[in-house]
Amino acid sequence: MPLLEVGPLSGGYGDADVFTDVSFSLGVGEIVTLAGTNGSGKSSLVKAILGLLPRTRGSVRFDGAEIAGWSVGERARRGIGYVPQVANVFPSLTVHENLQVIGVDDQRQRIAETYAAFPALEARKRNRAGSLSGGERQQLAIARVLISRPRLIILDEPTANLSPLLVNQVFDIIQRLPSPGVGVLLVEQRAREALAISARGIIMEAGRVCAAGPARELLADGDLARRFLGQYA
Amino acid sequence: MSSGQWIANQVLNGLVEGLVVALVALAITLVYAIARFSNAATGDYLTFGAYVTKGAATWTGSLAAGFVAGMVATALLSVFFYGWVFRRLLQRSHVIALVASIGVAFFIRHTMTLFTGHEPFVFDVPIVRAWNINGLLLQPTDVAVAVAGVASLGLVFALLHFxxxxxxxxxxADNVDLARSSGIDTDRVMIALWLLIGAIAAIAGTLVGLKSVIHPEMGWDLLLPGFAAAILGGFASPIGAVVGGLVIGLTHELAAPFVGYSYKLAVSFLIILAFLLWRPGGLFGRVEEVR
Incomplete structure (x- = not known):
C-alpha cells in the first residue's frame, strides 16, 4: 500500500482551479520529485495535500486513510511533516525554541539527537531563528520537522534562494531522509538535481501532470529535459 | 519641597501609574500579536474585573479572595466574548474585529451599570500616612500596587518565555500557518490567550481601583494611554508594551502640572499622533521584524 495516494485531485482559490486531476502515489523509502515551472500549480497541490488550500474534487489517502476530515494540525500530528518554501521557521523564537514547539514525549532526547545530526544548529541554539543565515535557516526548517518523526516529509523548494554550495549541502541532507518507514515528496525547480536523488518524478505544467515516471527515464527524455529540466543544467 | 524632591515624587507616581498602563498595553499587544486586531474592549474587561473584585471582596471580607474571583470572572468573560464574537471574525478584516470590540466594550459597560449604577466605589483599605524618605513621599498603597504590577508582568513574561x-x-504570533502545520493546537492557544487577557485586565482594574476609585469609565479612560504605550512599544512587542507603559506613566505625571491634570490624557493622544506620523515602528522599530 502506498504511503500517500493522491487523486485525481483538483483544487484552488475561489472559483478557479489552480491544478486539475492530479494523480500520483508515493511509497515508503523513496523520494518523489514534483517539478514544474513557476505557476505550474505544484505549491498549491502541496498546500491542498496539507489542508492549507481547499480541494474541489478528488481524494488524498495517507497510509490508506482518506484525510479530508483531518485538520491541518491533525495531519501534522499523524505524521505528515511539512517544510514550507519561505517562512519555515519562527523568526522571533530561538533555534532551541523552534525545536521545542514540536510537541513530542521524549523531547529532550530528540532535540539532543537533532543537534548531533545538525551541529551548526547547536552552535546557534540561543540565537533567534530570524538571525540565521539562509543555509542555517533551511537546516533548522528541516530539523524541526524531523523532531516529530513524520512518516511523510514534504519539502517545498528547499533550495530556493541558496548559494550553489548550500544547495548541494541541502540535497545531501534530503538524500539521507528516506528510511524504511519514511517517504519524501520534494517540490523543486532545480528538477535535474532533484531527480538525480529521487526514485520517481512528476512534472506539472499549467496545473496538470505533463510527465511522470521513474526519475532515470525522465532525465533521459531529451525533449522533456529541454523543456523543463534545462534551467539549472 | 525642593524641585529635586518634586521631580523624584512625580517620577515615582509616574512609574506606579506606568505599571498599570503597562498591563493594559500588554493585554492590547498580546491580542494584536496573536489574534491580530486592536481590542478596544480591553478597557471594559478591566472595569468588569475591578467591579467583580470589589463585589467579591465585600461579600467575602477578603481582598485576596476578591482579587482571585475578579481574575477568574474576567478571564471567563474574555473567553466568552472570544467564542461569541471574535472567533467568527478572525478570518475577516481586523477593522471589523476592532469595531466589534468597541461594541463589546459598550455592551459590557452598560449591562454592568444596570446593576451597579454610576456611583463610584472604593476598596475598603485602611488609609495610611505616606512614608517620608528624605522628602520622597511613598504611599504604602502605591508600593503594594507596584509590587503587584511588577509581579504580574514577571509572571506573564515567565509564561511567555519559559x-x-x-x-x-x-x-x-510569528506565523499561524506554520504553527498549525507544526501540530500546535491553535484553538487551545487562542483560549489560553483570552483567559490570560481577562486575568491581566482584572489585575489592572483592581490596581487602578486601589489607587483611586472604581467607576464605569475607569477602563475606557485607560484605553488611550494603553494604546499609546502599545504603539510606543512597537505594537507587537510585549517588552515594548511594558517600556511604553512606563514612558506614558512618567510623561503623564511630569506633564500634568504644566498642562493641568484633566488634560494629561491629551498627552497620550499627542504621543500616539507623533509616533504614528514619524515613527510607526515604535521606540524599538520592531513591527516588521515580529510580524
Missing part, C-alpha cells in the same frame, strides 16, 4: 504554552503563543 512554558510550552508561551512558546506556542509566540509561535502563533
Amino acid at each position: 512554558t510550552a504554552l508561551g512558546r506556542h503563543m509566540r509561535a502563533v
Whole structure:
C-alpha cells in the first residue's frame, strides 16, 4: 500500500482551479520529485495535500486513510511533516525554541539527537531563528520537522534562494531522509538535481501532470529535459 | 519641597501609574500579536474585573479572595466574548474585529451599570500616612500596587518565555500557518490567550481601583494611554508594551502640572499622533521584524 495516494485531485482559490486531476502515489523509502515551472500549480497541490488550500474534487489517502476530515494540525500530528518554501521557521523564537514547539514525549532526547545530526544548529541554539543565515535557516526548517518523526516529509523548494554550495549541502541532507518507514515528496525547480536523488518524478505544467515516471527515464527524455529540466543544467 | 524632591515624587507616581498602563498595553499587544486586531474592549474587561473584585471582596471580607474571583470572572468573560464574537471574525478584516470590540466594550459597560449604577466605589483599605524618605513621599498603597504590577508582568513574561504554552503563543504570533502545520493546537492557544487577557485586565482594574476609585469609565479612560504605550512599544512587542507603559506613566505625571491634570490624557493622544506620523515602528522599530 502506498504511503500517500493522491487523486485525481483538483483544487484552488475561489472559483478557479489552480491544478486539475492530479494523480500520483508515493511509497515508503523513496523520494518523489514534483517539478514544474513557476505557476505550474505544484505549491498549491502541496498546500491542498496539507489542508492549507481547499480541494474541489478528488481524494488524498495517507497510509490508506482518506484525510479530508483531518485538520491541518491533525495531519501534522499523524505524521505528515511539512517544510514550507519561505517562512519555515519562527523568526522571533530561538533555534532551541523552534525545536521545542514540536510537541513530542521524549523531547529532550530528540532535540539532543537533532543537534548531533545538525551541529551548526547547536552552535546557534540561543540565537533567534530570524538571525540565521539562509543555509542555517533551511537546516533548522528541516530539523524541526524531523523532531516529530513524520512518516511523510514534504519539502517545498528547499533550495530556493541558496548559494550553489548550500544547495548541494541541502540535497545531501534530503538524500539521507528516506528510511524504511519514511517517504519524501520534494517540490523543486532545480528538477535535474532533484531527480538525480529521487526514485520517481512528476512534472506539472499549467496545473496538470505533463510527465511522470521513474526519475532515470525522465532525465533521459531529451525533449522533456529541454523543456523543463534545462534551467539549472 | 525642593524641585529635586518634586521631580523624584512625580517620577515615582509616574512609574506606579506606568505599571498599570503597562498591563493594559500588554493585554492590547498580546491580542494584536496573536489574534491580530486592536481590542478596544480591553478597557471594559478591566472595569468588569475591578467591579467583580470589589463585589467579591465585600461579600467575602477578603481582598485576596476578591482579587482571585475578579481574575477568574474576567478571564471567563474574555473567553466568552472570544467564542461569541471574535472567533467568527478572525478570518475577516481586523477593522471589523476592532469595531466589534468597541461594541463589546459598550455592551459590557452598560449591562454592568444596570446593576451597579454610576456611583463610584472604593476598596475598603485602611488609609495610611505616606512614608517620608528624605522628602520622597511613598504611599504604602502605591508600593503594594507596584509590587503587584511588577509581579504580574514577571509572571506573564515567565509564561511567555519559559512554558510550552508561551512558546506556542509566540509561535502563533510569528506565523499561524506554520504553527498549525507544526501540530500546535491553535484553538487551545487562542483560549489560553483570552483567559490570560481577562486575568491581566482584572489585575489592572483592581490596581487602578486601589489607587483611586472604581467607576464605569475607569477602563475606557485607560484605553488611550494603553494604546499609546502599545504603539510606543512597537505594537507587537510585549517588552515594548511594558517600556511604553512606563514612558506614558512618567510623561503623564511630569506633564500634568504644566498642562493641568484633566488634560494629561491629551498627552497620550499627542504621543500616539507623533509616533504614528514619524515613527510607526515604535521606540524599538520592531513591527516588521515580529510580524
